[in-house]
Structure formats: structure tokens, C-alpha cells
Amino acid sequence: MIPFLDLKPAYAELKDKIDAAMLRVAASGWYVLGAEVAAFEQEFAAYCGTRHCIGVGNGLEALELVLRAWDIGSGDEVIVPSSTYIATWLAVSAAGARPVPVEPDPRTANLDPERVAAAITPRTKAILPVHLYGQPADMDPLMELAARHGLKVLEDVAQAQGARYKGRRTGALAHAGAFSFFPTKNIGALGDAGAVTTDDDRLADRLRTLRNYGSKVKYVNIEAGVNSRLDELQAAILRAKLPALDAWNDRRRALAARYLEKLAGVTCVELPHVPQWADPVWHLFTVRCRDRQRIGAALEAAKIGWLIHYPIPPHLQQAYASMGLKRGDLPLAERIADTIVSLPISPHMPAAHVDVVVDVLRDAA
Numbered sequence: 001m002i003p004f005l006d007l008k009p010a011y012a013e014l015k016d017k018i019d020a021a022m023l024r025v026a027a028s029g030w031y032v033l034g035a036e037v038a039a040f041e042q043e044f045a046a047y048c049g050t051r052h053c054i055g056v057g058n059g060l061e062a063l064e065l066v067l068r069a070w071d072i073g074s075g076d077e078v079i080v081p082s083s084t085y086i087a088t089w090l091a092v093s094a095a096g097a098r099p100v101p102v103e104p105d106p107r108t109a110n111l112d113p114e115r116v117a118a119a120i121t122p123r124t125k126a127i128l129p130v131h132l133y134g135q136p137a138d139m140d141p142l143m144e145l146a147a148r149h150g151l152k153v154l155e156d157v158a159q160a161q162g163a164r165y166k167g168r169r170t171g172a173l174a175h176a177g178a179f180s181f182f183p184t185k186n187i188g189a190l191g192d193a194g195a196v197t198t199d200d201d202r203l204a205d206r207l208r209t210l211r212n213y214g215s216k217v218k219y220v221n222i223e224a225g226v227n228s229r230l231d232e233l234q235a236a237i238l239r240a241k242l243p244a245l246d247a248w249n250d251r252r253r254a255l256a257a258r259y260l261e262k263l264a265g266v267t268c269v270e271l272p273h274v275p276q277w278a279d280p281v282w283h284l285f286t287v288r289c290r291d292r293q294r295i296g297a298a299l300e301a302a303k304i305g306w307l308i309h310y311p312i313p314p315h316l317q318q319a320y321a322s323m324g325l326k327r328g329d330l331p332l333a334e335r336i337a338d339t340i341v342s343l344p345i346s347p348h349m350p351a352a353h354v355d356v357v358v359d360v361l362r363d364a365a
Helices: 008-013 015-028 035-048 059-069 087-094 113-119 139-149 201-210 232-263 292-301 318-323 331-339 351-364
Strands: 052-056 077-081 098-102 124-127 152-156 176-180 194-198 215-217 285-288 340-343
Touching: 008 015, 008 232, 015 035, 015 232, 035 052, 035 194, 035 232, 052 059, 052 201, 059 087, 059 152, 059 176, 059 194, 059 201, 077 087, 087 098, 098 113, 113 139, 124 139, 139 152, 194 201, 201 215, 232 285, 232 351, 292 340, 292 351, 331 340
Parallel strands: 077 098, 077 124, 124 152, 152 176
Antiparallel strands: 052 194, 176 194, 285 340
């Protein structure tokens, strides 16, 4: 049996450090917005190469709060990828703005800057690229577009902690970066958690206010904020894991390289394309299959876990039926949804498991 993802080995590797972190919080008597959150914010900002990190409740709220802090809302448009997890769109909707889907580069599944340029209107206020599957989007052309049109750019870094674009870390490539630390991420908490990174002092100050009921001073609320605070326990656990992140990402890279080498020439799959300037962290290893049903059946027969990221693109979800988009309107996103297969990959997966998966796919071909 090869599971798609097993989180227990990550805990086992760092058990002493994680246990000590949890006990430290329990003994401190301070459980919300204390020393652990402050320390993690400082350490993660340094890791990403930004001046600020603001811990929040989860990745969706990280995206939403940045848009709110930029005063993006009713009547505004935010360009989003047509192919992404629906949370990217939901953040725009939650801020009161309208998500405007743009089709991806068909090779990488990330936002295509040329298509983004064609989608900008007088109502456009921001561009929200996603570093899908752990591979950075092509950020320089997007930032040039934003500068030309006076737009903000917010990176969705939920799947790409530690990835690099032309040598620079994700989360430090735009005006702000929004992170999820959901347990399955490359660095995950033991529950929901998120953060925003930025070099913008004013944005950081407003985010710290918005996440805490709109308050800087207890019982004094200067705006209508929310309760979205990274809690002390999750911050302490993330601090225990952060020093291991680069090594874990290197293990993912080694497994991805093995997949790419051994699947070369296997006709039933189309391999992921990695641009020369990208250094992905392989949150997911995805291939595309013309006959996904047959490939999935072969993997299941061999007791190999696999998933689809994501089976229904946002524009075809009932949640966005009011937009009036139908099948055929965003064909690239639909093709990805209809053909994508995510194969097992994680920092604690034995290399021999890659060989087993490859053998099954070769037989299926």
C-alpha cells in the first residue's frame, strides 16, 4: 500500500521538538497573540526575505484580509486563475469584489501574463496569481503589468512555501503573499493556520488591526475587523517545523526528479513542465492523462493513493452559478480538471515507492 500522503512520519521526525513546543505553550498561560506568534512572524519573515509576517487564522482569510486592507470591494475586479482551488476566488468574493478568471499557460497551469493583460479593465484593482502545485508563477511580467496599470499583486503561496522564482522566495515577489499552513502543506500546522508576508509597513499595520477585531488597543475598535489570529499553539508548532522546511523540500525535489526521469517516454501521461527560472517545491506531483479513468483504476488496483487537484474548476461550481459561465467558456481550466492526476509525493516517502508507481503507469501504457 502506498498512501497518497501520510502525515505521521513528519511528526515522528520532529516529535521531541513539537512536543516541547506544545508543552511550552501550555505552561506559559498565554494562548493568543503572545510570544510564540511574534517569534514565528519574525522567523518566517526572515525566511521569506520580507520585512513583515502577520499570522492569521487560515489561508483563505490571509487572502481576504489583504484585499480588505487595500480597500478592494464592491464594484472592483480582481484577476484570478481559472484553474485553481476555489479558495482563491472565495477570498475575492468575501472582500465584496468580483473574481475575473483568466486562463493559464497550458504548460504550467499558472497564470498567463499575456491573457492577464487582455483582461484588465478600468475596474481591475488587483492580480492574484497562484503558485499552483508548488511551482512559482511567472511574476516579473505580472508585476510589470501591475506597475503600468496601478494595480496591486497578491501571491497565493498556499502550495509553494520555500519555492524560488529567479532566485527569490515566493511570498517576497509581489506587494504581499498569502500563506496557508493547513496540515497537508509543505509546512503545516496541526490544524488551520495562515500568514501574510509583505514589505509594506502600512499594510502590515492594518492587517494586524483587521485580524484582531479592528483593534490596536484592547476594547478600542477603530474599524470593523474580524477574529483571524494565528494561535500560540500553532505558531509554536510551525516554529519547530520551519528549520526542517528546506530539507523537506529538497526531498520532494529528489522524488520529483526521479518521477520525471523514470516517466520520460511513458505514453499514458503528460509530465509537468518546469521553466528554467522556476525552482518548485513540488507540493503536488501532477501528470495529465487522456484516459484518467483507466489510469486511476490501475493505481487503485495496485493500492496506490492518487487524487485530482481539482475535479471541478471554480467557474463550474454551484457557488459561482450566478456568474453565468458554462462548460466550454474556460476550456484550458476544464481540460486540466478533466485530465489531471496527482501522484504520491511527500518528504517521507521512500524513493522505492516512486519506482512502484512508475511501473504501474508503464504497465497501464
